[in-house]
Amino acid sequence: MVGSISKFITSKISSVMNLDQRADCVATALEALKGKRDDLKRKIDHAEFQGLECTNQVNRWLQRVEEAEAEANLITGKIRHQKKCFWCCPADICSRDELRSKVEKVFEEIHELMGEGNFDAILAEESIPDAVEEMPDRPTVGLDLSLDKVWQFLADDEIGIIGIYGMGGVGKTTLLKRINNGLITRSHNFDLVIWILVSKEFVAEKIQKAIGVRLGLSWEETEDNKERASRIHKVLRKKKLLLLLDDVWEGLNLEEMGIPLPDKRSKCKVIFTTRSMDVCSDMGADRKLRVEFLNERDSWQLFREKVGEILESPSIRHYAKTIVRKCGGLPLALITIGRAMANKESEQEWEYAIQALRISPSELRGMDDVFTLLRFSYDNLDNDALRSCFLYCSIFPEDYSVEKEQIIEYWIAEGFLDGTHESNAYNKGHAFIGALKVSCLLETGEEQSQVKMHDVIRSFALWIATATGRDEKKFLIQSSVGLTEAPRVQEWGKAERISLFDNFITALPETPVCPNLSTLLLHWNSGLSRMANGFFQYMPVLRVLDLSFTSLREIPESIGHLVELRHLNLSGTKVITLPKELGSLTKLRHLDLQRTYSLRTVPSEVILGLYELRILNLYYSYSFWEGQEHHDENEVSFSDLESLRHLIGVGITVSELTTLQKLSGYRHLLKCIQFLYITACQGLFYLQLATNSGDGERLRRLSINNCCDLKYLVICAGAGKKWLPSLEVLALHCLPNLTTVWKNSITQDCLQNLQSINIWYCHRLKNVSWLFQLPRLEVVYLFYCNGMEEVIGEDEVVLGELWEPFLSLRTVSIRNLPKLKSICPWKLGFPSLERIAIISCPNLRKLPLRPQHSSMLPKVYGSRQWWDGLEWDDPSTKTALAPCFVAS
Secondary structure, eight states, X not given: OHHHHHHHHHHHXXXXXXXXXXXXXXXXXXXXXXXXXXXXXXXXXHHHHTTEEEOHHHHHHHHHHHHHHHHHHHHHHHHHHHXXXXXXXXXXXXXXXXXXXXXXXXXXXXXXXXXXXXXXXXXXXXXXXXXXXXOOOOOOSSOHHHHHHXXXXXXXXXXXXXXXXXOTTSSHHHHHHHHHXXXXXXXXXXXEEEEEEOOSSOOHHHHHHHHHHHHTOOOOTTSOHHHHHHHHHHHHTXXXXXXXXXXEOSOOOTGGGTOOOOOTTTOOEEEEEESOHHHHHHTTOSEEEEOOOOOHHHHHHHHHHHHOGGGGSHHHHHHHHHHHHHHTTOHHHHHHHHHHTTTOOSHHHHHHHHHHHHHOGGGSTTHHHHHHHHHHHHXXXXXXXXXXXXXXXXXXXXXXXXXXXXXXXXXXXXXXXOOSSHHHHHHHHHHHHHHHHHTTSSEEOSSTTEEEOOHHHHHHHHHHXXXXXTTXXXXXXXXXXOOSSOOOGGGGTTOSEEEOOSSOOOEEOSOXXXXXXXXXXXXTOTTOOEEOTTTTTBOTTOOEEEOTTSOOSSOOGGGGGOTTXXXXXXXXXXXXXXXXXXXXXXTOOEEEOXXXXXXXXXXXXXXHHOTTOOEEEOTTSOOOOTTSTTOOTTBOOHHHHHHOTTOOEEEEEEOSHHHHHHHTTOHHXXXXXXXXXXXXXXXXXXXXXXXXXXXXTTOOEEEEESOTTOOEEEEOGGGOSSOSTTOOEEEEESOTTOOOSBSSOOOTTSSTTOOEEEEESOTTOOOOGGGGGOTTOOEEEEESOTTXXXXXXXXXXXXXXXXXXXXXOOEEEEEOOTTOOBSOSSOBOOXXXXXXXXXXOTTOOOOOXXXXXXXXXXXXXXXXXXXXXXXXXXXXXXXXXXXXXXXX
């Protein structure tokens, strides 16, 4: 039909000599061409909706139509203009021939386009994907350092797989989006960048389908995973691929999905995000990058962006700062709470928000969404025991660092860990802590031996631990909140765990009824001196009771009702006598009495009744053992301890030489001692710590005080080559005749776990060169040793050991060593050193510090006069350390 119209128009225009008629014919032909173009465009739109792309040939035809239309409109416009001016502008007669020529030319172009515009077969084709598809994201705060590290990793040909990990809501996905979108503008050599959201409900087909869509491959339902993997691999093996996997919960077998393994040859790389560091290992990550919490400045900036102008008010800003601190640098919490507070203009609303965050965070708008996100990590923990251990950590206050050992002991008592074999239970406890840390649900505390829980994670844990009903609180947690009185006993009734420690409670005069209570923490209420005598009468399932560091002088007789009690901590109390009712606690496994300086009476019947006892700690405590003048025959003896068949850990205090000699005769007891305090033993010239193999193998802390005759410590040859393998802390105080610490020659098999050295008032010591051979040494305190001239003596150390010394050393504090001239004769790296304090050591003129990276330099404390008088072999070392000096 189009051909017939063209022939008709051609025959008409050739027979018409009038230019106006020719122009009309062009206009008619142009309308026909535009109609064909519009029909074609509708087909193109439909094809593009199906994911196809218009061919270059079609695009060129459309462009020519556009040009022909513009030319035709220009010519017809000129013809209309000449028609108006014909009688008054005779000169235009000459240009009509030119216009006639142009009309014929544009008509021929339109006629040609009409003939070429049949594209049904080659209208569109599968599109070639862009190298990077932009992801929707938002402005970010505090991720620049992590982003810079990723760019460095991507530039390194040796790095194929990069794992980005961190707790939920910390910004991992946001960082991955910034990486993806950054590649749009940054130069790179990747042919293809593919983003895939994996998520917890992972299936291999999900990843294969996402890759297929980006590659333009068809999806055949009849194919199995292996066939699809083969097709995917044939395409990807020819490309330099960057695969971005978001929210990975388990190790993925990339090969089984058709993805080439990242290596130097293939140039392929993988970056993934996960909440668990274990997944980084399972994925074979060459680099692991933790996304850290925001610092205080970035937290405030992010929160301010979400809240807006309200924060200009000084009174509101005060509350806002508190909320930002409670968010602990977690971006998701800052964003969620910031949005919730954006329209809150009164101080009362902000004060309520702070109270809600402390007591019931889920009441704040949006926090349920935060907790739901975190719940995925909780649900993904391996077993119910691990989940119970996680929830238990919430009984400690906000941002509170707790010793790993302490919390493991609580877990054992609660029954979360099998306590049949104590050592296995402790190892399992450490494994659980490790699992919670790699899942980013626990963090390292202030010290390496401690852990703590992020404030938002703690709020989440309490949310999980709270029953559906508002009044069904399973956890009553009010630690470190300044209480002067305990909560009413009516609030205790439904609780399974109550934590009221570190407050100012002075009395507990009522008798609560707690049928479900299994843990009660009251320690560090230093003024607590009185409890109702029947206080423990109605706590039938209580397993953990901590009354340590209170002012209690007497323990209520009702403690005998705690028939399920496993763990009792009375350390640091003012208890004088252990009540006989304590002997009824036949399931008690752990009794801590360390630093009960007032304890004078420990009835033998009490200890013998505790036949399940594993741990008894009398370190810095009771010392009136048999053979001493003040010992009563009804009081505990070493033979009583020897008879406790389950005993594996003991803390002992010895204050007389005869007692020490008697102790050496109890073979089983010697093998159980973990904590040993020896004080005021006159006539003790040398201390023989181990005679036979196995003696002292569990000794962890050794403190010797005020033994004026002591000259040295010695290990007998019969003890073997690996002596004191568990010793962690050694404290030597007021030993004026101590000339050397170890009479033995220390080898690489000895004292391998010693971490802390504390030496005071040992005036005849010249040096402590043996410290050089302690691989795990972390802390050194040397105070008031008037004769010490050097810490490490050059003549007493054999160089060439396999390890570099002091790799773990974090703290060195040296005070009042008037003759000290040298710490170490060589300059060392001290890679872990955080602080070194030198006070009143006027003859020490050099520090043995070798220049390190600026971020690893320690703080140096001392007087300004001492600092200014130091001598430096390398002036650059002084320049580097100058900003780290703190005058004291």
